[in-house]
Amino acid sequence: MVTESPSLKQAITPHVYINQLSAHVDQEVTLKGWLYNMRSSGKILFPQLRDGSGVVQCVVLKNAVQPELWESLKGLGQESALIIEGKVRADSRAPGGYEIDVTNAQVVQEVHDYPITPKEHGTEFLLDHRHIWLRSRRQHAILKIRHTVVRAVRDFLDNDGFTLCDAPIFTPAACEGTTTLFAADYFDGEKAYLTQSGQLYNEATAAAFGKVYCFGPTFRAEKSKTRRHLTEFWMVEPEMAYATLDDVLTLSERMLSYIAARVLADRAEELKVLERDPAKLEAIVPPFPRLHYDDAVKMLQEGRAKGLLEARFEWGGDFGAPDETFISGHFDKPVMVHHYPAEVKAFYMARDPDRSELALGVDVLAPEGYGEVIGGGERATSLEYLQQQIATHELPPEAFEWYLDLRRYGSVPHAGFGMGIERCTAWMCGIEHVREAIPFPRMMYRLRP
């Protein structure tokens, strides 16, 4: 026999969400939320209520309510928990277009010392208070856009015939190198590593399902302290059997365009809060410029000759952040740089049959200095070549035996890419740093909260 608790009863009392107010004009409603801010003017109070779906200004007139109600609301601090009853009224003076004329209210919890004020704060303070910083309007807008980016990715791939087939988080060995892996103690003295890519597993599932993707957290123990880096980030990785580099270019272009269109359509309010120029997102439509590595190098060398770049760039190297920014600065939409030197790319990349020093890989560089949002390409199909690559890169061969089976049993051309969700979200939002594009960022010097 289950006894119904008072708190459960309270939780199921019907109430209206602030983003639904337009459907309740001139009706009495109950709102449940938290005090976002309060202004007052003698015998009139303007509490702003926040409920997760939006913020609405309420109006309390001293002469129109019970004296006890006036007293209970008068001195409330930011983030006091509140249930408010009142009538919805359209009013052009109100920030959201609607106001609530309060008739009754219940103070669920009174708060007086909320640390985050409406004034400015520093990065360290805000990150230390990330658990409550999430409530502020700007952070709320960013994470709503992240949600839309994730949904757009899933909808796009699902509607395109891809099957979600997630890769493991614990892995026995590196897929691209060992220096950037977080190690954990597994059983019986064995080491497990946190995944840095689902890539190799995707190749297995692609051979089983044709078109697949994995979508989950990824870990890199890189000692990077820049606005583009997290130690834990989310990555979506599609992989297609019987596909080539060209298919990857087309898929990248279609997916990024779809994401931008969805953000524009579904998150107009949030973009406004962030003061993000919609024109930047409207520009993200196919076709994206395609740039051969050779031509990118020429571009960098010309830039250096004109004094626009400090460092000299030699053919054969990988681009640094200033190089990427310089290249992407020539375009108002993402640029796809392809055919990198095989030397600087992962061991499993296929090589260009006409120029074996080149890999059939692509980096998609976002405009405005957001850097590489997508990296991918065509995978090598030859068993002998991969065995040789594993030896050259001094990788433990026993850890890759299962992977080599994929080249023994029905090896076909296949290709795919990985996209970083936080970089993509930060780009859509036009924000400075990827740390705001994930609820609880993990960085080199930040593990808390």
Next chain:
RNA sequence: UCCGCAGUAGCUCAAUGGUAGAGCAUUCGGCUGUUAACCGAAGGGUUGUAGGUUCGAGCCCUACCUGCGGAGCCA
């Protein structure tokens, strides 16, 4: 790991080597349309830590700690 910058009230920041300051937040008071409201008052400090120079250090010097920005590496 390397290079650069910073650390003063709960927060954001001031303070020529010479008495530790303001705004916001908090508490109290005022105001019937406020838009990060406004006006008045009060409380609030081991100037990151340890040493050194000096008659005197928030300020100068050394080391360390913490954070920020960047490089390399990467999505």
